[in-house]
Amino acid sequence: MDEKAERQLTGLLAADLDDGFTELVRVHGRAVYTFLLRVSGSPTEADDLGQDVFLRAYTALQEYGSERRRQLRPRAWLLTIAANVWRNHLRTCSRRPALAGVPVDDHADAWTDRSPGPEELAALAEDRRRLVSALLELPEHHRTPVVLRHVLGLSYPEVAEVQRCAVGTAKAQVSRGLKGLRRLLEPETAVLEEVTT
Amino acid sequence: MRSDREAPPREPGRPGLAGLAAEPPADFAVRVLRRVGIPRETYDTYVRLDTAAGGLYVAASPDAVTGAALDTGGLTAAGFEELHRSRTHRSAVRSARPFPGVTTALRTGRARRLPVDLSPLGPADRAVLEAVRAIPAGQLRPVGWIAREAAAAPEAVVGGLARNPAAVLIPCHRVTYDNGTPCDAGHLPEAGDALRAAEGIDLQRAAELRRRGVLFLGSDTTRIYCHPTCAHARRITAPHQVPFRTAREAGQAGYRACKSCRPVSA
Numbered sequence: 443m444d445e446k447a448e449r450q451l452t453g454l455l456a457a458d459l460d461d462g463f464t465e466l467v468r469v470h471g472r473a474v475y476t477f478l479l480r481v482s483g484s485p486t487e488a489d490d491l492g493q494d495v496f497l498r499a500y501t502a503l504q505e506y507g508s509e510r511r512r513q514l515r516p517r518a519w520l521l522t523i524a525a526n527v528w529r530n531h532l533r534t535c536s537r538r539p540a541l542a543g544v545p546v547d548d549h550a551d552a553w554t555d556r557s558p559g560p561e562e563l564a565a566l567a568e569d570r571r572r573l574v575s576a577l578l579e580l581p582e583h584h585r586t587p588v589v590l591r592h593v594l595g596l597s598y599p600e601v602a603e604v605q606r607c608a609v610g611t612a613k614a615q616v617s618r619g620l621k622g623l624r625r626l627l628e629p630e631t632a633v634l635e636e637v638t639t
Numbered sequence: 640m641r642s643d644r645e646a647p648p649r650e651p652g653r654p655g656l657a658g659l660a661a662e663p664p665a666d667f668a669v670r671v672l673r674r675v676g677i678p679r680e681t682y683d684t685y686v687r688l689d690t691a692a693g694g695l696y697v698a699a700s701p702d703a704v705t706g707a708a709l710d711t712g713g714l715t716a717a718g719f720e721e722l723h724r725s726r727t728h729r730s731a732v733r734s735a736r737p738f739p740g741v742t743t744a745l746r747t748g749r750a751r752r753l754p755v756d757l758s759p760l761g762p763a764d765r766a767v768l769e770a771v772r773a774i775p776a777g778q779l780r781p782v783g784w785i786a787r788e789a790a791a792a793p794e795a796v797v798g799g800l801a802r803n804p805a806a807v808l809i810p811c812h813r814v815t816y817d818n819g820t821p822c823d824a825g826h827l828p829e830a831g832d833a834l835r836a837a838e839g840i841d842l843q844r845a846a847e848l849r850r851r852g853v854l855f856l857g858s859d860t861t862r863i864y865c866h867p868t869c870a871h872a873r874r875i876t877a878p879h880q881v882p883f884r885t886a887r888e889a890g891q892a893g894y895r896a897c898k899s900c901r902p903v904s905a
Contacts, residue, residue, distance in 0.1 A: 463675065464682045464730040467668045468720060471732075475663035489664060496671040573655055592656035 448516060455503065456512040463500055470517055471496075473594050474524050480589045481528055483578040491531060495524045518600040525586055525604050532582065576626040584619035591616045665735040672732065683723065684734035687716065690745055691837030692830035695807055698723050698731040699738035703754035705729065707805040711830045726804060727759055741808070748776030748838050750808045760802065767791055767799030774813040777838040778868040779845065781817045781854075783903050793817075800824035807834065819849035840868060848882070855902055857881040857894045864889040869900035 451469060455462030474495050478488035499520060503511060577585060590596045590604055591612075602612040669684055683705050685698035694710040696719040706723050708714055714722070716733065723731040744750035751772050757765045770788035774780045786793040800811045801824040812831040814822045823831035836842055848854075848867055857864035858875040864883055865872035883889040886896070886904050896904045 460677050460681055461730070464672060464677060464732065465724075467671050468730050468732050471663055471668045471671070472660070475667060476659070476661045479661050480659055485664075489667060492663065492667060493671055493674060497675055500675045569655075570658060574659065577656075577659075588656070593659045595657065 451516050452512050452514050455514065455516075456508040459503055459511075462511070463503065466499070466516055466520070467496060470520050473517060474520055477521055477524050477589055477594060478528060480574075480577060480593050481582075481585055482531075483574070487531075491524070491527050495520065495527050498523050498527065515600075515603075518596070518603045521590065521594070521596070521600075522604045522606075525590075528586070572627060573623075576623055579626055580619055580622050584615055584622055587612055587615040588619035588623065592620075665733055668732040669734045681729075683727070683729050683731045684736075685719065685723070685731045686734055686737040688737060688742065688745055690807055690834070692807070692826070692833040695745070697737060697741050697805075697808070699741070700729070700756065703756040704738055704741065704805055704808060705756045706731070707808050709806050709826055709830055711827050744808060748810070750810065753808060755805050755808060757804070760804070763789075763791055763795055764799040764802055767796050768803060768809050771800065771803075771811055771814060772809055774810055775870070776810070777840055778866065778870070778900070779813055779815050779819075779821075779835075779840065780866065780900075781815050781819070781903075782822060783817045784866075784901070785814060787903060788901075797822060797824050810834075813838075817854075818852075819845065819854060851882065852884050853882040855883040855886065855889055857883055857889055857892070862894050863897050864894045864902065865897040866900045866902050869897055871897055871899060 447469070451462065451465055454465055471492070475488055475492045478491045478495070479485060482488055482491070502523075506514075577588065580588065587601055587605060590601045591598070596604070598609050598612050598616075601616065602609045605612055605615070607615075665686075672682065673679075679701050683698045683700050685696050685706075687694045687696050687710070689695070690709070692709055692711055696706075696708050696710065696714070696716070697704060698706045698719075705727055708719055708722060710719075720731050723729065740753050744753045755772075757768055760768070766789040767785060770785045773788065782793055782796045785791075785796045789796070789799075791799070796814075800814060800822065803809050803811045803825040806826055811825050812821070812823065812834040814824075816822050821828065821831055821835070832842060845867070853867065855864045856867045856872045856875060857880075858872075859879050859881050863871070864881075864886075867873075881892070881894075883892070883894070886902060889896075890904065896902050
């Protein structure tokens with residue numbers, strides 16, 4: 443998303459919250475959903491958490507003054523909320539394993555919810571499917587930055603903002619995440635041949 | 640989850656991960672807005688429906704259709720959203736359910752009673768488009784006819800057609816120039832041909848009449864003349880068809896104008 447469109451959006455948010463928020467959902471709904479889908483691996487969960495993200499965003503915007511809304515960088519801001527919602531969700535799940543939608547580490551393969559749904563299975567090419575499952579096998583603190591950087595195409599400063607860390611740390615996380623992905627995809631490195639940090 | 644539509648901006652050379660962008664469920668945005676409590680009147684929802692000329696994006700407020708565009712020109716969903724925003728200053732969010740009556744209107748070609756919001760247009764354009772909406776499915780009308788029905792200058796008609804905010808639903812593909820050539824002002828000629836063919840208009844016959852310069856058909860049993868695509872003209876059996884090049888010619892032969900297709904009289 444280019445600078446000018448972002449400015450337009452924040453201008454709208456500052457002027458009229460409801461109208462601006464509708465535009466926010468329209469323009470960035472896809473990015474938020476993609477992020478949650480790729481870190482969680484489940485369309486239902488991505489949908490639920492996505493609803494939550496926007497509800498939080500709206501509640502927060504109501505509190506903000508128009509000057510603060512104008513200064514927002516909507517995409518990074520929304521994805522920060524999404525990353526927080528996802529982190530909270532993981533924590534809730536680990537505390538209440540009976541209700542867990544997302545399994546902890548080693549049970550990953552046993553949960554059907556983790557694998558892409560039938561629609562996705564049919565639509566995806568084989569290597570894409572492998573990539574999706576490899577992504578889900580990455581540790582959480584590497585998966586999020588890789589998705590932000592390489593699936594959504596954020597800049598490193600934006601990744602750092604979402605992850606609340608230094609730009610260098612973000613770069614290192616992304617790089618380690620990609621290394622991890624390559625290792626997981628060892629027999630079919632071709633898929634990621636061109637992916638570099 | 641297909642990602643072929645509208646991927647986020649990205650650097651070249653990263654095909655693997657970049658291809659994992661996904662479309663949310665169709666009603667994702669609508670559910671968000673409903674849950675947050677944004678009043679429904681403040682935004683439009685849109686769906687993509689199939690027509691003979693390809694996909695048609697149809698946006699609607701709770702009360703009326705506010706815009707429609709064919710995707711034949713390579714228009715993407717995001718492109719349509721932007722177009723709609725610039726045209727009406729309203730956000731269009733994707734939805735799973737079309738405006739009531741739109742699907743039927745597209746299937747039957749009868750979209751005249753469908754509420755279409757023309758308020759962003761000027762009064763002249765509105766009159767032209769209202770006249771266009773009165774053309775029955777499967778029939779063609781010349782620009783001169785539109786100008787008379789809308790009480791507008793013939794030169795203003797084509798401009799009004801080009802500004803049609805609801806392609807297909809306001810049937811501008813049923814308008815021809817006064818010599819009978821289709822006037823595809825707001826869409827591609829191929830799209831117009833596909834729509835006309837789907838409505839059962841005999842394109843070859845229309846071209847044949849045009850080549851001979853025939854603009855009206857009369858019946859020598861009733862002594863009435865019509866536009867050639869008028870339902871009454873199509874019922875005239877071949878031996879009784881009398882072709883006319885002008886309304887004056889028909890009048891001089893003692894024919895009167897059809898009261899249903901109301902051809903321009905001399």
